[in-house]
Amino acid sequence: MIKIITAIPLFAQLPPDKFKPLISDNQLYLKSYSKGTTLYNQKDCCNTFDIVISGSLVVYSLLENGSAMTMFEFSKGHMLGANLLFGDTHTYPFTIYCLSDAQILHITKKAVSNFLHDYNFTMQFIGMLSLNAQKLNQKITMATQKTLRENILEYLKQQSILQHSNSIVLPISKKQLADYLGVQRPSLFRELKNLKDEGMIDVSNRTICLNNV
Template identity: 35%
Template sequence: MSNDRLKKLFESNELSTKKYSKDEIIYFQNEECSSFDILISGKVSIQKLDENGNILTITNFYPGDSFGGQMIFADNNYYPMNVISKDESIILNIKKSLVLDLCQNNKQFLSELLKSISNKTLIISNKIHDISLKTIRDCILDYLKYEYKLQNTLTLKMKITKKEWAEKIGVHRPSLSRELMKMKQEGLIDYTRNTITIKDIKIL
């Protein structure tokens, strides 16, 4: 779009930006979705809170990622999960009327929107499949294998806290800690606050 076109859209409120602080809830579960959003800066998490108080982080979004596209045109257009700003974030909101106009007049926008919706559906499907079939230990081993490939060392630097790790696999932090302690007692791993050392290479 030209700068003049963008300026007119912002003036008409069809486009707008909003800032969020760290850990601020952007959309509550069951809140109506009325815009297609693009993350300009920061980090956003999609989280599900179950009846037992477990927080499951479905996915994280980073600058350039979008959300809301799979709900904005749905009959039941309400967020099924909480959308939370995990860092100071800026989000571009595109109103439904403008999304419709862009879909009708811009094939590239339509293609990117459909790709975004398809990718989000796959992310959710894969996450539900993984969590429903895997034990806590399976999830721990998946993470260790992934980080071992990235870091190429048996002493792995932790990039997330235990709280974030527990949310990622949908369990309480004490449950994660108990399983890590069991693995340590079995001689499979050792750990400090910021590292995990793989002592038995066979688990990889």
């Protein structure tokens, strides 16, 4: 278990002996979860800072219109719960479940407080909190300030850059894309049809070609 922990960049500069008493005291522990398992429900209390060792997780929020808005996806090396562990509010605002079998390293508040005495750990920890806050701000902007059309086109442009082509293959299903954008599937399909009718895109299953976008 110590080999797994020291392979994580956040802990790389801490001496291995620092982990042994925390493991013995169950302040650091590994736990496996099956695909489809809900790791945390909305309003569950956050008691640990978690790091994904393997597998993938999705964070979503249920909207008033009944759709589920995907906020984040976590995979190996990603961290969650740190912003809640030391905050005034210790409950999860979203639901988190496993997209695949996953292994999670759970770290208690007591253990994190111990690690924060190390300067390198503290600086990396702060950097991670800052990055998570930036991602959340981007998601809030998407949900509140832009139209569905603008969000669709922004997503398609991002994929075009990542795939180095104006003809892209959606890496997720249209159902997952609707969840990511926080809308019902009919709304997504209707706007995609409008964009196609206006000649801005061509659609063939999960392949979308951007025309002068």
